[in-house]
Amino acid sequence: MPSGGGLPARRKTAPTISDVAALAGVSTATVSKSLNGRTGISPATRAKVVAAAEQLGFRSSAIAQSLLSGRSYTVGLITNDSFGRFSIPVMLGAEDALQAGQIAVLLCDGRDDPIREQHYVRTLAARRVDGIVVTGRRADPRPPVTLDFPIPVVYAMCESTDPRDASILPDDEQGGRLAVEHLLATGRRSVGHVTGPSDFRAVRLRTAGATGALARAGLELAGGAPLHGPWSEEWGRQAATILLRAQDDLDAVFCGSDQIARGVAEGLQAAGRKIPGDVALVGFDNWTVMTDACRPPLTTVDMNLPLVGKRAAETLLAAIDGRASSGTELVPCRLVVRESTRV
Amino acid sequence: MPSGGGLPARRKTAPTISDVAALAGVSTATVSKSLNGRTGISPATRAKVVAAAEQLGFRSSAIAQSLLSGRSYTVGLITNDSFGRFSIPVMLGAEDALQAGQIAVLLCDGRDDPIREQHYVRTLAARRVDGIVVTGRRADPRPPVTLDFPIPVVYAMCESTDPRDASILPDDEQGGRLAVEHLLATGRRSVGHVTGPSDFRAVRLRTAGATGALARAGLELAGGAPLHGPWSEEWGRQAATILLRAQDDLDAVFCGSDQIARGVAEGLQAAGRKIPGDVALVGFDNWTVMTDACRPPLTTVDMNLPLVGKRAAETLLAAIDGRASSGTELVPCRLVVRESTRV
DNA sequence: TAGTCGTACGAAAACGATTTCGCTTGCTTT
DNA sequence: AAAGCAAGCGAAATCGTTTTCGTACGACTA
Incomplete structure (x- = not known):
């Protein structure tokens, strides 16, 4: 017995299937079949192989497997919202769903820079990713990422201008409807609307949902029109004054963001x-x-961002699996009731 | 000429080096050498190969290269701060530095769950990553990730209990010192300190920096001791009242977070x-x-989180390159002066 | 005892790229 | 004109794994 035979020698490189085969006294084919649960292996041999693999701490190389299978079991995740408040939950939702499907996620921070994004796409191509998820918070649909090879791409929290691409978005219009229907259900009748810049599509959709719900109740917005301004508390404070001046019987306000709501x-x-x-x-x-932090705690609409990410991941997995889809899928929002609308 | 010869046929699989070799009428060895700038290739042949590669849209498979080189040019990034406010900037800083070093980042959301983290470590091992970055916001040093194979690990925004591990942290004590020195330099003399729970090491360090700076000026904290409470605006509001009652000549407050400061x-x-x-x-x-959002805008201490991530990445790259380091590196904080301390 | 069949295992090819080493050319030199 | 030499290119090994196909051996049957 060599000296120090108690512990395996510290190796610089990970043990290979050949090492396991040598230790177990069988061929590499037998090792592969034993560890992967294939048939045609006697229980005794299988046990011997498993013990040898255990002893060496053998883990099959995903790289070699990828080379053989032609699949990397990896997808690229390109994010464009470096502020992160919106895309992080989406990313984590997607990551969770993908890793559940045994797929790893390569992180790429695109920073809203098309050059940088194109660079990442090339890198991902070289790594033979099985697909790409593009996330980002944008005012309007974005041009699709250009790739000269056919792998599936799904857009999450942003929409491609190409209608053949699959995009997953929160249902902003339904969210606006939810908010106003809740206010109406609690007896409010004079509902103001303070929101962000009108060049955000999400802003226009939320407004549409809100006014639609009001119209079905035979009402319209307090003050007649939504108040547009920056996404800040300061704007909310100003807008509150404006609203009260325009409509003295105001009994509810639906805001385009929690930050604005706090200002209001x-x-x-x-x-x-x-x-x-x-x-x-x-x-x-x-x-x-x-x-x-708002006093009282704020009733609000939750966009279910992790679910948006999850649906994007599931859509991508389906496309990788050959079941490609196209068009935009809307993920419903959810109302979270707190003190600010208690009856 | 075959029909539709203008465009290459849509292939399901990416072109290989053999395809390029066949099109250029040379061997795969020549293609490899031509595209990688090796010597011993005539300009004419090289041009022919480059043209063929261009025509086919050939990109060398990183997977095959990894198998041969024994390196994946990939690192794992395990994050444990799902709230994300702190670890996201760190992650992006690390990602930026790593991709500049031609290294891709595998995203793993550990969710503060050791089981989940261990699962990821096994996955990363199978993928033969060159190293691992662990990020997270924790009250105290954490047990190191356990791996049965020798690859470098660097901890960013969290510290391993094993002093042989490399950890990168913001210099909280220096940050506290910066804040108080700025207050003293602008003529303040009665400085209160409102901060988070005392079981956070960062809290204790910031306090130490603050009291140290005061001591060097022959002063001590207004009220005699720091006020500890939750990380909320509400706590800041309460603490302001407490401070004023204890010390009527109060002329400055250093807060452990911007959220607390806004409440104060x-x-x-x-x-x-x-x-x-x-x-x-x-x-x-x-x-x-x-x-x-604070009125007036708040002077604050910036922890340079992207730099923390960058240093973690650089430390990891050095370790991968054989220049391993150990121990904790502190990244200095930076003062950002706004209205709340104008003289 | 000879033939048949099924089970358990191994040899070898395959995935796509790089690199070493050797072979072929064509040119220069004596 | 023969020999030497360098440049340019290709054959083949290599990385680690999976899978197909072939082979050997044991047992059972006639």
Whole structure:
């Protein structure tokens, strides 16, 4: 017995299937079949092989497997929202669904730079990824990533201008409807709407959902039109003043973001209105940092971002599996009720 | 000429080096040498090969290269801060530095679950990653990831209990010192300190930096001791009241987070103090959502998180390259001056 | 005892790229 | 004109795994 035979020698390279075969006294084919549960191996041999693999700490090389199978069991995830508040939950949802499908995720921070994105696409191509997920928060549909090889691409939280591409988006219109229907159900009748810049498609959709719900109740927006401004608390404070001046009987406000809603809350309270006693308030995003810091805690619309990521992953997995789909899928939003709309 | 000869036929699999060789009428060895800039190839042959590769859209398979070189040019990135505010900038900093070194990043969301983390480590082992970065926001040093194979690991924004491991952390103590030195330099003398739970090591370090700087000026904390509470604005509001009651001549507050600082600002203003006229205020994190929403905008300490990620990546690259290091490296913080401390 | 059949295992090819080493050319030199 | 030499290119091995196909051996049957 060699000295120090108790522990296997520290190797610089990982043990290979040949090492296992040599230790077990069988061929590499037998090792492969034993460890992968193939038939035609006697229980005794299988046990011997398993013991040898265990002893060496053998793990089959995914690289060699990929070379043989032609699949890398890897997808690229290109993100374009470096601020991260929206795309991170999407990314994590996608990562979770993909790793459940035994697929690893290569992270690429595109930074909204087409050159950089193109560079990543080339890298991903060289790595023979099975597919690509593109995430990002954008005002409008984006041009598709250009690839000169046929692998599936799914867009999450952003939409491709090519209708043949698959895109997954939150259902902003349904979210706006949810918010207003909740306000109407709790007895409100004069609903204002303070939101972000009108060149965001999501803003227009949420407004459409809100006004649609009002119209079905025979109502229209307090003040007649939505108030557009920047995505800031400061804008919310200003807008509260504007709204109250335009519509004295205001009893509810639906806001395009939780940040704006918090500003509106402060503005309303500074004008002496009680929330939810005088005016009910609904935000958008379910950004808990804002909803919980708001006094009172804010009722809001949650876009189910992890679910958006999950659906994107599932769509991609299906496409990799040959069941490609196209067009835009909308993931429903969900209302989270807190103090700001209590009756 | 075959019909449709203008465009190459749509292939299901990517072109291989053999395809290029066949089209160029040379061997695969010549193709490899031509495309990789090796010597011993005539300009004419090289041009022919390049043209053929171009025509087919050939990209060398990273998988085959990995199998041969024994390196995957990939690292695993295990994150444990699903909240994301802290580890995302670190991740992106690391990703940027790694991709500049031609290394791809496999994303793994550990979710603070050791089982899940162990699962990822096994996956990464099978994929033969060149190294692993572990990020996470933790109160205290964490047990190292256990791997039965020798690849380098670097901890970013968290510290391993094994002193032989390399960890990269922001220099919280220096950050605390920076904040207080700035307050002293602008003429403040009665400095309070409102911060998070004392079981966070970062909290204790920031406090130590702050009290050290005060001590060198012959001063101590207003109220005698730091005020510990949850990481919330609500706590900041309460703490402002407590501080004012304990120390009427209070003229500055250093806060353990921007969120707390915003609460303190509201509390102070509710008590009639002007910022920065009566009391100067410094936060921590440079979380612009908070610093910009605060009135007035908040002076704060920035932990240079992308730099932490970058240093982690560089440390890992060095270790992969055989130049391993160990121990904890502190990345200095940076003061960002805004209205809340204007003189 | 000879023939047949089924089971258990091994040899070898395959995946796609790189590299070493040797062979063929064509040119220069004496 | 023969020999030497360098440049240019190709054959083949290699990386680690899976799979196909062939082979050997044991047992059972006639």
